[in-house]
Amino acid sequence: MILKKDCHMDILVYDGNCDMCSNFIRFIIRINRNEKLKITNFESEWYKKNIAREIESMIFIRNNQEYLYSDSVIKLLVTSNKLFTPLYLLYFFPKILRNFVYKLVAKNRRKIPMSSCTLISPEKRKYFL
Numbered sequence: 001m002i003l004k005k006d007c008h009m010d011i012l013v014y015d016g017n018c019d020m021c022s023n024f025i026r027f028i029i030r031i032n033r034n035e036k037l038k039i040t041n042f043e044s045e046w047y048k049k050n051i052a053r054e055i056e057s058m059i060f061i062r063n064n065q066e067y068l069y070s071d072s073v074i075k076l077l078v079t080s081n082k083l084f085t086p087l088y089l090l091y092f093f094p095k096i097l098r099n100f101v102y103k104l105v106a107k108n109r110r111k112i113p114m115s116s117c118t119l120i121s122p123e124k125r126k127y128f129l
Contacts, residue, residue: 009036012076013051013059016041020109021058032080056106070098 012028015021025039040046051059060072067075074091077084090098 009038010034010079011059011061012037012039012072013047013061014039014041015058016043018109028076028080031083033082034080037080056103070095070102073102 012025014025028037028039055068057068058072058076060067060076062075062079070090074087077087
């Protein structure tokens with residue numbers, strides 16, 4: 001358990017200063033069917049109060065269990081929408097290999113040109129902490 005108290009929501013923490021990460025968040029919001037999902041970034045007051053550590057990974061928290069690197073992406077996608085359940089097959093690949101790919105993309109994510117326009121509709125803002 002990583003939070004100071006029991007948490008009854010699923011929480012995604014991401015790098016809010018990264019265009020690639022922001023695009024991924026927009027995708028998650030579009031496909032999400034998980035009403036318990038809340039989203040925040042590393043600069044938020046919630047993050048500073050509850051986790052506050054430096055890490056080069058998106059963090060997904062479910063049932064007070066922290067998922068990092070490739071596990072965070074797999075678990076997030078599957079819990080956001082049942083259509084992604086086949087992604088559990090990725091667990092057959094060695095974690096060291098999955099995390100290597102994740103870290104390689106993360107290391108170079110700022111070099112990938114992407115649109116950074118972020119307009120979130122009012123009904124989608126409910127997902128943010």
